[in-house]
Amino acid sequence: MGRRPPGFPSAFWLATFLAASSNATPILFGPELIQLVDSNLKALPSNVASLFSPESSQPPNAITSRCKIYPGDPAWPSDETWAQLNELTDNRLLVKPQPQATVCYNGPQYDPSKCAQLTAKWSSSYIHFPDPIEMMSPVAQGMTCLPPNIFDSHNCTRGGFPMYVINATTPKHIQLGVNFARNTGVRLVVKNTGHDFLGKSGGADSLSIWTHYFKDITYIENFVDKKIGYSGPAFKAGAGVQALEIYKAASEKGRTVVGGEGETVGIFGGYIQGGGHSPLTSLYGTGSDQVLSFEVVTANGKFVTANSTSYPDLFWALRGGGGSTFGVVTSVTVKAHPEMQTTAARFSFTSEKVGNETFWAGIRAYVDSFVTNADAGTYAYFMLIPNVSTGIFTFNMSPFFAPNKTLEETQTLLEPWFTRLNELGIEFNPNISHFDSVYEAWKSSFPLESVEKINATTGSRLFPRANFETERKRDELFQNIRQSSENNRVQVHFNIKAVDPANADNSVNPAWRQNILFSQQAVRWPVNGTAEETLKIRKEFQTGDMQRWRNISPGAGSYLAEADRLEPNFGQAFWGSNYPRLLKLKAKWDPYDVFFATTSVGSERWKVESVDGLPNENGKLCRVQ
Ligand SMILES: Cc1cc2nc3c(=O)[nH]c(=O)nc-3n(C[C@H](O)[C@H](O)[C@H](O)COP(=O)(O)OP(=O)(O)OC[C@H]3O[C@@H](n4cnc5c(N)ncnc54)[C@H](O)[C@@H]3O)c2cc1C
Ligand SMILES: *[C@@H]1O[C@H](CO)[C@@H](O)[C@H](O)[C@H]1NC(C)=O
Ligand SMILES: *[C@@H]1O[C@H](CO)[C@@H](O)[C@H](O)[C@H]1NC(C)=O
Ligand SMILES: *[C@@H]1O[C@H](CO)[C@@H](O)[C@H](O)[C@H]1NC(C)=O
Ligand SMILES: *[C@@H]1O[C@H](CO)[C@@H](O)[C@H](O)[C@H]1NC(C)=O
Ligand SMILES: *[C@@H]1O[C@H](CO)[C@@H](O)[C@H](O)[C@H]1NC(C)=O
Ligand SMILES: *[C@@H]1O[C@H](CO)[C@@H](O)[C@H](O)[C@H]1NC(C)=O
Ligand SMILES: *[C@@H]1O[C@H](CO)[C@@H](O)[C@H](O)[C@H]1NC(C)=O
Ligand SMILES: *[C@@H]1O[C@H](CO)[C@@H](O)[C@H](O)[C@H]1NC(C)=O
Ligand SMILES: *[C@@H]1O[C@H](CO)[C@@H](O)[C@H](O)[C@H]1NC(C)=O
Numbered sequence: 001m002g003r004r005p006p007g008f009p010s011a012f013w014l015a016t017f018l019a020a021s022s023n024a025t026p027i028l029f030g031p032e033l034i035q036l037v038d039s040n041l042k043a044l045p046s047n048v049a050s051l052f053s054p055e056s057s058q059p060p061n062a063i064t065s066r067c068k069i070y071p072g073d074p075a076w077p078s079d080e081t082w083a084q085l086n087e088l089t090d091n092r093l094l095v096k097p098q099p100q101a102t103v104c105y106n107g108p109q110y111d112p113s114k115c116a117q118l119t120a121k122w123s124s125s126y127i128h129f130p131d132p133i134e135m136m137s138p139v140a141q142g143m144t145c146l147p148p149n150i151f152d153s154h155n156c157t158r159g160g161f162p163m164y165v166i167n168a169t170t171p172k173h174i175q176l177g178v179n180f181a182r183n184t185g186v187r188l189v190v191k192n193t194g195h196d197f198l199g200k201s202g203g204a205d206s207l208s209i210w211t212h213y214f215k216d217i218t219y220i221e222n223f224v225d226k227k228i229g230y231s232g233p234a235f236k237a238g239a240g241v242q243a244l245e246i247y248k249a250a251s252e253k254g255r256t257v258v259g260g261e262g263e264t265v266g267i268f269g270g271y272i273q274g275g276g277h278s279p280l281t282s283l284y285g286t287g288s289d290q291v292l293s294f295e296v297v298t299a300n301g302k303f304v305t306a307n308s309t310s311y312p313d314l315f316w317a318l319r320g321g322g323g324s325t326f327g328v329v330t331s332v333t334v335k336a337h338p339e340m341q342t343t344a345a346r347f348s349f350t351s352e353k354v355g356n357e358t359f360w361a362g363i364r365a366y367v368d369s370f371v372t373n374a375d376a377g378t379y380a381y382f383m384l385i386p387n388v389s390t391g392i393f394t395f396n397m398s399p400f401f402a403p404n405k406t407l408e409e410t411q412t413l414l415e416p417w418f419t420r421l422n423e424l425g426i427e428f429n430p431n432i433s434h435f436d437s438v439y440e441a442w443k444s445s446f447p448l449e450s451v452e453k454i455n456a457t458t459g460s461r462l463f464p465r466a467n468f469e470t471e472r473k474r475d476e477l478f479q480n481i482r483q484s485s486e487n488n489r490v491q492v493h494f495n496i497k498a499v500d501p502a503n504a505d506n507s508v509n510p511a512w513r514q515n516i517l518f519s520q521q522a523v524r525w526p527v528n529g530t531a532e533e534t535l536k537i538r539k540e541f542q543t544g545d546m547q548r549w550r551n552i553s554p555g556a557g558s559y560l561a562e563a564d565r566l567e568p569n570f571g572q573a574f575w576g577s578n579y580p581r582l583l584k585l586k587a588k589w590d591p592y593d594v595f596f597a598t599t600s601v602g603s604e605r606w607k608v609e610s611v612d613g614l615p616n617e618n619g620k621l622c623r624v625q
Contacts, residue, residue, distance in 0.1 A: 029216040029238065032295055032330055034170035035303050036179075040088065051081065051183045052088060052176050054301035060183050063592050067609075067622035069185035070205050071163070077184055082164065085180055089173045094165040096158070097132045099145035105156035119147040123450035125264040129193040129242070132165040132210050133202070135617075136451035140199020140565070142610065142618025143454065151454045151527060160199060160617025162189055162208035169213050171295070171303040174328045177209045179301040182594045187621050189597070190324045192240060192269030195262070195451070197458065198565050200270070200324060200597035202617045203608070211269055214238030214330055217249045223333065225292055227308040229502065233336040234292055239268045239329045251439035255336040256280065256403075258290045261381065261446045268332040270323040274561045275508050277496060277518065279401045279442060280337070283377045285500040288319040288508045290334040296327040299590035303330075317585045317601075320508035320578070322560055324597040326589050342441035343410035345400040347430035349421070351393040358424050359393055364478045365420035369413075370495050370516050371468050376413055378402045380495040386485045393485055397430075399445040407434040455527040457538065458492070459546040459564040462557050464514035476552055481519070484545050489521035510576045511557030520562055521545060531612040538615070542566050560599065565615040570599045596621060 041049040050056075069075045077085075086093035104115035121127050128134040135141045143151060144159025166177045181188035187206035194201045202208075216238040223234035233255055237246055244263040250256055258278045259267040267276075267287065276287025284290070293307040296318065306315040306327075317326050351359035363384070373380060379401040385394040402410040410432060421428055435441035467477045484491055498512040523541035525534045542564065550556075558567055560574035571579040579601070586602040596606055598615075610619035 028295065029218070029236070029331060031170045031214070031216070032303075034172050036172045036175040036301065040172070044084070048081070048084060051077075052085070052179050053183070054175070054179060055182065055299075060185065060592060063185070065185060066625075067620045068187040068206075070187075070620055075185060077186065085164075085166075085176065088176050089166050089168075092167045092169070092173055094132050094167055096163055097161075097165055099156060099158065099161060100127070100131060100134060101145045101147045101153070102156055104147050105145070105153075107156075115147060119149050122147055122150055123452050124448065125193070125195065125262070125451050128451065129195070129264050129266075130212070131194070132167060133161045133191070133208065135160070135191075135194045135196070135199060135202045137197050137199050138452055138454055139457060140197070140616050141202055142204075142612070142614075142616040144618060146452075146454065150452075158204070160202045160204050162191075162203060162206040164206075165191075165208045165210050167210050167213065171297055171330055174209055174297040174330065175301045175303060177207060178297055178299060178328065178594060181207055182299060182301070182592060187596070188594055190269075190328055190595075192266035192323075193242065193264060195265050196270055197562060198598055199617045200600065203596075203621065204618050205620075209328055211239040211266075211328065211330070214240040215245070216331070217241055217246065219249070219253050219255075219336070220333070223292055225308055228292065228504070230292060230335060234333050235336050236293075236331055236333040237268050238331050240266065241268050243267050247439055247442060250336060251339065251437060253336070254339045256339055256438045257334055257336055258284050258287050260287070261442070262449055263446070264448075269329065270561065272332055272334070273318055273321065273323045273325075273329065275320050275512060275559060276561070277494060277498065277512075277559070279379045280403055280438070281498050282374050282379055282496045283403060284335075284337060285502070285504070286320070286498050286508050286512055288506055289500050289502065289504045291319050291332055291506075292335065293333040294318050294329050295331045296329045298327040299592065299594040313585055314589060316505065317507055317582060317589070319504065319506035320575070321582050321585070322574070322597070322600050324595050325586060325600045325602070326595070339437045339439070340404040341406065341434065341436055342438045343402040343405050343407050343432060343434045344441045344445040345410065345414070345430050345432040346398055346445065347428045348394060348396040348398075349426050349428040350395070352390075354424065354426055356393070358426065359395075360482055362421050362424050362426045363395060363482070364475075365424075366417050367468070367474050367478050369417045371465065373413055374495055374497040374516050376402075377404060378410075378413065378495075380493075382493050382495075384481070384485050384491040384493070386488050386490070388488050398447070401441065401445060403438050403441075407432060456490075456522045456524045457541075457564050458520045458522045458562060459541065459549075459567065460518065460520040460558045460562050461546075461549040461553055462509070462511040462515045462559060463517040463519060463549075463553050464511065464556050465516050466514070467553055468516050477517075480548050480552055483548065484521045487545055489523070489545055491522075492520040494518040507575065507578045507582055509557050509559070509574055510578065512559075514556065518559060519549065521549075523564075531614050535614060538564075538566055542568060563599070565598055567599065571601070571604070574599065575601070
């Protein structure tokens with residue numbers, strides 16, 4: 001059962017609780033009943049009210065300016081106007097929330113002991129997701145305020161951080177923010193947890209809508225949608241619900257849901273709108289494939305349900321088209337699946353004792369198992385880590401995850417590869433453990449990952465089945481992976497498939513449907529280099545190692561949430577044949593580009609003119625001429 005949200009009258013709560021406990025169509029959460037109504041604006045003079053009103057037939061004036069509206073522009077709202085927004089949003093407007101590392105720099109908030117504490121925990125997502133502005137990618141933020149022992153920003157500035165944040169808890173707050181941005185031309189961003197690797201949850205001098213406190217969860221015994229062809233258990237969860245919260249709630253009902261591996265990822269914000277892969281994806285498809293319904297505030301300021309019969313085109317676009325593009329979601333209803341036994345294995349080996357050729361023969365042998373393992377419903381998350389100073393390569397399986405499989409079944413799957421590793425004399429000591437539930441297996445198999453990389457970016461490729469069909473194709477793929485390691489790329493791979501058992505008709509990248517190996521490689525640069533040097537290295541990564549990966553997988557794609565801002569032709573890469581329809585729906589649902597995020601659908605019309613010329617959020621968002 002959901003919890004009663006703080007500050008809401010119990011009558012709302014009771015209504016939600018009763019309806020959600022029955023088999024009826026789920027109704028809105030208590031906070032979702034609070035929507036913008038005419039009377040909210042009635043007391044205001046009409047010229048002020050018009051800044052907060054839903055879309056009228058008149059296009060907003062600001063659509064003619066070259067850039068969004070910024071401080072210093074005559075059209076920038078006055079302090080009184082911002083105060084009006086604050087009042088209308090129940091005093092939930094945060095004005096210039098300080099970057100956390102402000103405590104590390106000269107100024108009234110300088111506090112060396114706080115700075116030391118912050119520095120020690122900086123790479124933990126727990127420092128960043130509860131903050132109204134922090135983004136987990138400082139590279140995309142513009143590197144303007146980090147703890148100096150991590151990176152000396154010299155002069156802590158706001159950089160790519162927003163200027164105002166609505167700490168939203170109701171659709172009304174979001175509707176007011178969306179209307180205000182559309183009517184004034186101020187840049188709008190949406191932050192949930194800030195996990196986005198590309199910086200899509202920030203933007204300099206913008207107004208941000210922060211969805212973190214949409215935390216309700218309700219279990220629905222039997223959700224029926226005849227059009228989708230689903231009849232079964234479901235969860236309705238607020239947009240701010242994170243992986244560990246929904247997994248715990250599901251486990252209490254003897255269920256599992258499809259979500260990301262990282263415990264702090266916002267499953268019902270960016271993850272689920274962008275596709276989303278999961279330890280359960282080889283069994284049930286992507287995160288987007290699970291969605292039965294969204295509640296969403298659209299660019300015109302309306303709060304609507306998007307499901308199979310209510311705005312089905314918006315429903316299609318929201319399931320894979322990416323966050324911050326078609327609206328601000330307040331809650332999502334997803335399929336729930338039965339709990340299952342799970343077997344998970346963790347192990348690693350290096351080239352140190354056996355040498356390069358034997359090490360790589362061990363990796364090559366693994367490539368032969370990818371199709372079988374993905375088709376068996378398993379998930380493997382592994383890394384290939386080069387060390388230039390020692391010349392040693394490390395393979396790290398973290399973990400091999402086999403939902404619904406016994407220990408014996410899992411051992412049988414791994415046996416051909418393990419036999420080969422033993423023949424090669426590679427020591428690897430696998431810890432293979434059986435768990436009664438996906439939840440227990442997940443909790444003990446996925447360590448918290450570090451965030452806030454200061455000199456790295458990752459590019460990715462969805463390698464299709466075609467890359468594994470013949471010995472020659474497997475050799476070719478293997479050689480390209482080895483080459484990347486020899487070029488000092490840290491690599492992260494997911495051996496998964498994302499077939500869609502329910503045949504959901506949605507906008508998920510069709511390249512996922514062919515996927516056998518989702519591969520990422522990182523480019524790093526000297527953190528103290530000039531912008532020109534950094535840009536050169538980043539471009540060479542795209543024309544070099546990334547291009548090699550594209551060349552051997554023609555027509556395949558990349559995953560929009562784990563990708564490089566410099567991915568060329570990103571519309572094709574992230575959405576393939578769905579891109580033209582997504583562009584049409586963007587024009588229909590957001591004709592004035594109220595929503596923008598870099599590399600999102602339709603974003604090629606705009607560019608952040610960053611102050612250092614690097615691909616980051618520290619600059620004005622302007623039209624591409
Ligand atoms: C440590 C870590 C582990 C990860 N693990 C996985 C994984 O296992 N599988 C996987 O597929 N991905 C994974 N990711 C990538 C993750 O899916 C993306 O970063 C995703 O965008 C996170 O969504 P969020 O809402 O938490 O983040 P945010 O950065 O807050 O938002 C991401 C994007 O979605 C938009 N958005 C957020 N909420 C809303 C909303 N309510 N309405 C409209 N737009 C919204 C934002 O504007 C932004 O564009 C991981 C990332 C990290 C850093
Ligand atoms: C630091 O940043 C502030 C605000 O942008 C600016 O006014 C000041 O000139 C900067 N100082 C230095 C030394 O760069
Ligand atoms: C945001 O709102 C939540 C819920 O009301 C509250 O607990 C939290 O303290 C607020 N955060 C900030 C920074 O205002
Ligand atoms: C879809 O949403 C509409 C409008 O809220 C609602 O009437 C309908 O019952 C919903 N469909 C399902 C299957 O829940
Ligand atoms: C490379 O190996 C050396 C020696 O073992 C170690 O000190 C260093 O941290 C390693 N570098 C990386 C990037 O792992
Ligand atoms: C293994 O390969 C790496 C990278 O190509 C190289 O630096 C190293 O010297 C090689 N090690 C041995 C033992 O040949
Ligand atoms: C899990 O295993 C059982 C028994 O083999 C099987 O009936 C069921 O279909 C499996 N579930 C999934 C989702 O594959
Ligand atoms: C093996 O993994 C299990 C589950 O993660 C853990 O409890 C156990 O301590 C591990 N055993 C060893 C020897 O590392
Ligand atoms: C990249 O960052 C890491 C971690 O801070 C650092 O050890 C490394 O030296 C940096 N690389 C370069 C080339 O600056
Ligand atoms: C980057 O410059 C800072 C001084 O600004 C220095 O302390 C640090 O060691 C340098 N880092 C690298 C990787 O060169």
